[in-house]
Structure formats: structure tokens, C-alpha cells
Amino acid sequence: MTSTLDLGEADTAAADLAQARSQLRLVVAGSVDDGKSTLVGRLLYDTKSILADQYEAIEAASRRRGSDAVDLALLTDGLRAEREQGITIDVAYRYFSTPRRSFVLADTPGHTQYTRNTVTGASTAQAAIVLVDARQGVLPQTRRHLAVLGLLRVPHVVVAVNKMDLVGWDPAVFAAVTAQIDAAAAAVGLADVRSIPVSALTGQHVTPDHVTPEGELDAAGSWYAGPSLLECVEELDVSHDDADAPFRMPVQLVVRPRTPEHPDYRGLAGRVAAGTVRVGDRVTAWPSGLSSTVTGIDSPVGPLQVAVAGDSVTVLLADEIDAGRGQLLAPEDGPAPQVRAQLTGTACWLAERGSAPRQRVLVKAGTATVRGLLGPVEQVWDVDTSNWAPAMNAGAALNDIVRIGVTLAEPIAVDRYADSRWTGGALVIDPDSGATLAALMVGDPAPS
Amino acid sequence: MTLTTRPPTPGATRAADPTPPRSTIRALEAEAIEIIREVIAEFDRPALLFSGGKDSAVLLHLARKATAPAPVPLALLHVDTGHNLPEVLAFRDRIVAEGGHRLVVARVEEWIADGRLQERADGTRNPLQTVPLLDTIAAEKFDALLGGGRRDEDRARAKERIFSVRDGFGGWDPRRQRPELWRLYNGRHAPGEHARVFPLSNWTELDVWAYIAAEDVALPEIYYAHERDVWLRDGMWLTPGPWGAPRDGERLQRRTVRYRTVGDGSCTGAVDSQARTIAQVVAEVAASRLTERGATRADDRLSEAAMEDRKREGYF
Numbered sequence: 208m209t210s211t212l213d214l215g216e217a218d219t220a221a222a223d224l225a226q227a228r229s230q231l232r233l234v235v236a237g238s239v240d241d242g243k244s245t246l247v248g249r250l251l252y253d254t255k256s257i258l259a260d261q262y263e264a265i266e267a268a269s270r271r272r273g274s275d276a277v278d279l280a281l282l283t284d285g286l287r288a289e290r291e292q293g294i295t296i297d298v299a300y301r302y303f304s305t306p307r308r309s310f311v312l313a314d315t316p317g318h319t320q321y322t323r324n325t326v327t328g329a330s331t332a333q334a335a336i337v338l339v340d341a342r343q344g345v346l347p348q349t350r351r352h353l354a355v356l357g358l359l360r361v362p363h364v365v366v367a368v369n370k371m372d373l374v375g376w377d378p379a380v381f382a383a384v385t386a387q388i389d390a391a392a393a394a395v396g397l398a399d400v401r402s403i404p405v406s407a408l409t410g411q412h413v414t415p416d417h418v419t420p421e422g423e424l425d426a427a428g429s430w431y432a433g434p435s436l437l438e439c440v441e442e443l444d445v446s447h448d449d450a451d452a453p454f455r456m457p458v459q460l461v462v463r464p465r466t467p468e469h470p471d472y473r474g475l476a477g478r479v480a481a482g483t484v485r486v487g488d489r490v491t492a493w494p495s496g497l498s499s500t501v502t503g504i505d506s507p508v509g510p511l512q513v514a515v516a517g518d519s520v521t522v523l524l525a526d527e528i529d530a531g532r533g534q535l536l537a538p539e540d541g542p543a544p545q546v547r548a549q550l551t552g553t554a555c556w557l558a559e560r561g562s563a564p565r566q567r568v569l570v571k572a573g574t575a576t577v578r579g580l581l582g583p584v585e586q587v588w589d590v591d592t593s594n595w596a597p598a599m600n601a602g603a604a605l606n607d608i609v610r611i612g613v614t615l616a617e618p619i620a621v622d623r624y625a626d627s628r629w630t631g632g633a634l635v636i637d638p639d640s641g642a643t644l645a646a647l648m649v650g651d652p653a654p655s
Numbered sequence: 656m657t658l659t660t661r662p663p664t665p666g667a668t669r670a671a672d673p674t675p676p677r678s679t680i681r682a683l684e685a686e687a688i689e690i691i692r693e694v695i696a697e698f699d700r701p702a703l704l705f706s707g708g709k710d711s712a713v714l715l716h717l718a719r720k721a722t723a724p725a726p727v728p729l730a731l732l733h734v735d736t737g738h739n740l741p742e743v744l745a746f747r748d749r750i751v752a753e754g755g756h757r758l759v760v761a762r763v764e765e766w767i768a769d770g771r772l773q774e775r776a777d778g779t780r781n782p783l784q785t786v787p788l789l790d791t792i793a794a795e796k797f798d799a800l801l802g803g804g805r806r807d808e809d810r811a812r813a814k815e816r817i818f819s820v821r822d823g824f825g826g827w828d829p830r831r832q833r834p835e836l837w838r839l840y841n842g843r844h845a846p847g848e849h850a851r852v853f854p855l856s857n858w859t860e861l862d863v864w865a866y867i868a869a870e871d872v873a874l875p876e877i878y879y880a881h882e883r884d885v886w887l888r889d890g891m892w893l894t895p896g897p898w899g900a901p902r903d904g905e906r907l908q909r910r911t912v913r914y915r916t917v918g919d920g921s922c923t924g925a926v927d928s929q930a931r932t933i934a935q936v937v938a939e940v941a942a943s944r945l946t947e948r949g950a951t952r953a954d955d956r957l958s959e960a961a962m963e964d965r966k967r968e969g970y971f
Contacts, residue, residue, distance in 0.1 A: 230682045299814050472724055519692075519721075
């Protein structure tokens with residue numbers, strides 16, 4: 208702790224690197240005992256994201272628990288109860304980076320409340336890693352994870368077929384599991400799915416050219432010539448996933464300084480959810496339906512000519528139209544969002560207490576929060592058959608994935624979730640406790 | 656090639672990139688500004704926890720951008736242990752004066768003086784901050800506190816939500832956290848409850864420094880290598896002050912050091928460093944083999960669950 212780093216002349220190289228690399232948000236999901244904590248620990252360890260004091264701490268903790276090997280799972284199990292019970296309770300966020308990319312990894316438990324946590328982790332993910340035990344193949348829980356990733360429309364899925372060392376790296380096993388995965392993924396509408404044979408324990412094909420401290424790589428696995436898991440997520444092209452969609456920006460607040468320096472400044476602050484907006488574009492605020500021309504775009508790095516999905520900006524308009532918080536900006540001549548007082552869609556119920564028909568709720572979509580009344584559950588997703596089944600009960604229970612409607616007190620502007628992840632998702636909130644009850648993915652309007 | 660990849664949908668057209676992909680720090684900046692704007696829009700009396708440390712300096716920098724060119728509509732709150740380095744307090748006061756902010760200071764010494772708190776045997780005041788923090792939140796009726804906490808700091812923090820609603824006792828119950836979906840943050844709370852909001856949740860120490868470098872964010876000079884009288888205790892360089900001085904067998908010596916974190920002087924150590932510029936600090940952090948808390952915070956070394964326990968009691 209008292210060593211001094213020798214600082215060379217290439218000081219700025221580290222700063223340049225840290226400032227240049229892009230970011231990818233990942234979710235990792237796996238069934239119980241698939242080795243997920245070991246895989247995550249492996250990614251962190253092999254990218255040198257585990258620092259010496261962290262490693263020493265888990266080394267000591269492993270010894271206290273009577274284990275000779277360092278248990279990388281201890282690194283990610285952050286809560287006392289998790290370490291005591293050897294389980295993961297809650298979504299944990301982990302950070303690792305390579306020279307090309309930095310990664311935010313949502314580690315979701317496959318144990319209890321798996322759907323709730325996987326939905327949470329998947330909602331912000333640009334790509335998913337799903338673990339499958341090569342010896343077990345696709346289990347009901349794997350189907351559930353894939354179904355959730357399909358419902359949440361995670362654009363890219365990488366399946367790590369783990370514990371290949373325990374099946375002697377048999378290519379036939381990998382081929383059979385991959386066929387199962389492809390069938391299960393197709394059933395839930397996942398378009399970009401790839402499989403990689405790995406051993407999280409030894410690190411083989413998790414990271415490139417991995418050599419364990421214990422010795423050599425297992426030559427039996429050398430038939431696999433594709434990219435390692437890490438290379439795969441390093442190279443995923445996500446630049447089009449949001450940017451190619453029609454422009455959307457929920458208005459968070461109106462910036463009006465009314466100071467001597469800026470007496471007339473009036474800007475609409477928000478984060479571009481999808482597409483691009485340029486100075487000179489005609490835009491319409493929904494639900495108000497009023498249009499104006501973009502005269503300027505202010506951003507954290509100064510004025511812009513064009514802002515793209517993901518940017519936090521302040522948009523200046525030619526006219527003082529009614530476009531405050533709760534309005535959704537969209538192109539005047541492009542596809543408009545839907546303005547609806549009746550939402551139907553797919554909901555994942557996240558609360559311990561189930562839903563009731565005519566339950567009073569709040570619905571938060573974009574920056575609008577309105578009162579609503581829940582309808583009865585219409586259909587329930589059967590995870591084993593990947594089919595919708597008629598509802599047996601009018602209410603939804605914890606971890607249920609259901610088709611449900613909600614009647615709103617006033618119309619709001621939304622997109623179909625299939626068209627826009629960031630403006631087609633809504634929270635269902637308990638107005639009394641404030642608890643988040645459900646994640647709602649807006650579907651097509653109900654036929655009238 | 657055994658990799659199984661489905662080709663993209665035929666006929667799907669892709670527009671050319673209008674701008675290059677945003678770098679990690681610009682993506683993190685956009686996310687943090689979105690979060691700060693949500694707090695300003697949805698809460699009546701939000702405040703920003705400002706210690707003068709690097710994370711709070713970055714947070715304030717982002718808050719200024721979030722509402723620019725309008726002034727920041729947030730009070731600043733500092734829980735003062737009385738064990739601060741004078742350079743940090745001077746920096747705090749300079750930033751407050753320059754920005755015209757309202758600063759609320761909760762002095763731990765006042766709670767000790769009137770008996771609401773007792774000085775600990777080890778002289779450390781970091782754990783004593785919780786009660787003054789909660790009392791001041793109640794007195795000022797703050798309903799949201801923006802903090803610079805990051806998930807990469809500690810295993811328990813890794814489980815923290817960006818919006819974390821606390822009960823009337825400020826307690827954190829990891830099993831009762833709200834699921835956080837998409838970019839929809841739910842800060843709804845009952846009277847007497849408040850939300851802790853962490854816009855830097857997804858930043859790492861290196862991201863913070865890369866951002867400080869990119870934006871030239873002002874910091875107290877103790878973050879850069881300087882000469883200082885220090886003594887070695889528990890593998891950390893401590894500096895003398897109101898919190899204490901070397902004991903028997905500990906020898907004061909002059910060394911070139913810098914701080915990676917700022918906190919209670921009795922348990923926050925400096926590290927040997929020659930990094931005198933931002934770029935040199937970034938290089939040092941990138942090459943470091945120790946976490947900032949492992950290197951410089953005695954209070955987090957106490958047990959595997961030290962941070963979890965403090966958070967459950969209402970700590971930052």
C-alpha cells in the first residue's frame with residue numbers, strides 16, 4: 208500500500224484510453240448451479256477488474272469457509288445473507304473493462320424471484336449472457352430466462368454453454384444444446400442469438416488465450432475456433448439498436464433561467480430515447496399535438512447540430528408551445544407515438560401481493576405519471592410451452608407474465624414496446640405504498 | 656465455424672451513423688444528468704450531499720450542466736465530522752461561494768456536545784455521521800438527497816438502486832428494494848420518508864477521473880501529489896490533526912503523497928504518489944492494484960459487511 212507507481216511520459220495514454228472506449232450494458236442470467244457467479248468472477252478476474260485487496264479478501268473468506276480454492280462467487284455476493292446461504296438474492300451490478308469497451312454487468316439471481324430480477328436487469332441491457340449447463344441442456348428456467356429476454360426485447364443474446372470440461376468438450380453435446388437453444392429462442396422471438404462452449408471454472412473460451420494458474424488448457428476444447436465470450440461482447444455492434452428508430456424525447460423539465468444573462472431562454476430538457484434530432488427539424492409534442500421548429504440543441508459538451516439516442520440535451524424551439532414534463536417529442540412528419548387512455552400490453556407482475564381487477568394504480572410512462580384502473584388478466588404466458596393460455600384467475604401473482612389492460616384517467620403518449628424499448632415500457636405503481644407493482648410493455652391497441 | 660449466428664432480418668435498412676458512438680464517460684454523463692433532472696422535476700426539496708470530495712465535486716458539476724444555463728435548484732448538505740483536512744473545507748467554501756449555493760452543514764461535534772452522540776473509543780467519527788444526517792434531513796424537510804455513491808466502491812453498494820427510498824429511520828433494506836426498470840425511476844414516497852439518489856451508480860473510480868480530466872473539474876489539491884508530514888498506521892499514511900497524532904513507536908516523516916478519498920482524518924489515509932497532474936492520476940488509478948477504499952479507508956476493512964451494516968442504519 209506504500210508502493211509508488213513509476214509514472215512514465217505516456218501519462219496521457221491512460222486518460223485518452225479511459226475517455227475513448229465505448230460502453231456496453233449486459234445482463235447475465237442463469238439457472239441455479241449453472242456456475243453464473245463463477246463466470247462473472249472469471250470475467251472480472253481475467254480482465255484484471257478484481258484488485259489485489261478484493262482478491263485477498265475473498266481468498267481469506269474462502270479459507271474461513273473451509274475451501275482450498277478461491278471461490279470467485281464470493282466476489283459478487285455482496286450481502287451477508289447471500290454469503291451465509293451461498294445464494295444471490297438481488298441484482299448486483301459489476302464493472303469490468305477491456306481496452307476497447309467498458310461493461311456494466313447486471314448479475315441477476317437464478318434462485319428466488321428470478322423473473323422479477325431478470326426483468327429488472329434485462330430492461331436496461333443492450334445484450335444478454337445466458338448460462339446453460341452443458342450436462343443439463345435447456346431447462347424450464349432457461350426457457351423462462353429466454354422468454355423474459357424476448358419480452359424485454361434485449362437485442363443481442365450470447366449463450367454460454369458452460370461446464371464443457373465436464374462433458375469432455377464433446378462437440379456433439381454442444382451441437383445438441385445449441386439446437387435446443389435455437390428452438391427455444393425462436394419460440395420467444397429472439398433474433399440475434401449465438402452460442403459459445405465455455406468452462407467458467409478454467410476460463411477456457413471465456414476470455415481469449417486463457418491459461419489458468421493451475422496449468423494448461425484442455426486440448427479437447429480446441430476444436431472451437433470462434434470468438435471467446437469476452438471477444439464476442441467486445442465486438443457486438445449496438446450502434447443501430449436505438450439510433451435508427453424515429454426520434455423520441457420525453458420532456459423532463461423546462462429550463463427557464465429568467466436571469467439577467469438569459470431572460471428569454473426556454474429549453475426542453477430530456478434524454479433522446481430513440482433516433483436523432485437536428486437543428487431545423489420540425490417536431491411535435493404529444494399528447495398536446497403542437498409543433499415547432501428546433502432552433503438549437505444545448506448539450507453537456509456545448510451546442511450541437513444533431514443529437515442522437517442516449518444524449519441528454521436541452522432542445523430550443525422557435526415557438527413557445529405547451530410542451531412541459533409529460534410530453535413526448537417526435538418528428539412532425541415521421542411516425543407519431545400513440546396517444547391513448549387505454550393501454551393493453553404484456554406485464555410482468557413484480558409485487559408479492561397479486562393484482563386485482565379494478566385495482567387503482569399509477570402508470571408512469573416516459574415522464575408522464577397518470578392514475579389508472581387495472582383490468583382483469585386476459586392471458587398468462589406458459590413458460591414451458593412458450594404459449595399464451597387463457598387466464599384462470601382475474602389477478603396476476605408474483606413473477607406472472609400476463610396480458611392485461613389499464614384504463615387511464617387521461618391520455619398519454621406512448622409507443623408500442625416492439626417499436627421502442629424506452630418509450631414503450633411503463634411502470635405500474637401502488638399509489639399508497641409507492642411500490643413498483645409491474646413492468647408493462649405496451650402492445651397494440653385493443654380492437655374496439 | 657461453430658458459432659451460431661442468425662443473420663439480420665433481410666431487407667432491414669440501416670442508416671449511416673450520424674455521429675460516432677458516445678464514449679463511456681459521455682454515456683455516463685448523459686445518464687447522470689437524466690437522473691439529476693428527474694430528481695429536480697419530481698421532488699419538492701431535493702439536496703445534494705457535498706463533502707468537497709471528488710465524487711461530490713463531479714456530482715455538482717453534472718448538476719450544473721443538468722439545468723444550465725439556469726442556476727442549480729439544489730441545496731448542498733455537508734455532514735462535517737470535524738475531522739476534515741483544512742484544504743477540503745477551504746475548497747468546499749470556495750465552490751459554495753463561487754456558485755452562490757445554499758450550504759447546510761450538520762456538525763457532528765454539536766451532536767457530541769449536547770449528548771445526542773458519544774465519541775467512540777477509537778476516535779473515528781465516520782460512523783457517527785448517520786444521526787446528524789437523518790436529523791438534518793428531517794429538520795430541513797429534504798425529500799431527496801443526491802449522493803456520489805458508486806456501486807464499484809463496495810459489495811453492498813453494488814446492490815444499491817439508483818433511486819433508493821428510505822423509511823423514516825433512513826434505513827436501507829436490501830430485500831425490499833424496488834425493481835428499477837428501463838430509465839423509469841420511481842421515487843414515490845410517504846411523508847417522512849425520503850429518497851437517496853445516486854447518479855454516479857454506474858461510474859468506476861477510473862471513469863470519475865477520466866471525466867475530471869475531460870472536463871477539468873476543480874478538486875481540493877490534496878488529490879494530487881504533495882509533501883506532507885505523515886505516519887504509518889495499518890498500512891496507511893495518516894496525517895496529524897484534531898483527530899490525533901503518532902503514538903508510541905509511530906514516527907512522523909515527510910513524504911510525497913496524495914489522497915484517493917477524503918473522509919475522517921483518523922481513518923482516511925494518503926498513498927505514496929508522484930501524480931501531480933490529472934493525467935498522471937488517471938494513469939496511476941488505471942494501474943492501481945488496490946481499490947480506493949481498500950487502500951485508504953480503515954473503517955471499511957473492519958469486516959466483510961462493514962458497509963452493509965452502516966447502510967442499513969441510514970449511512971450514505
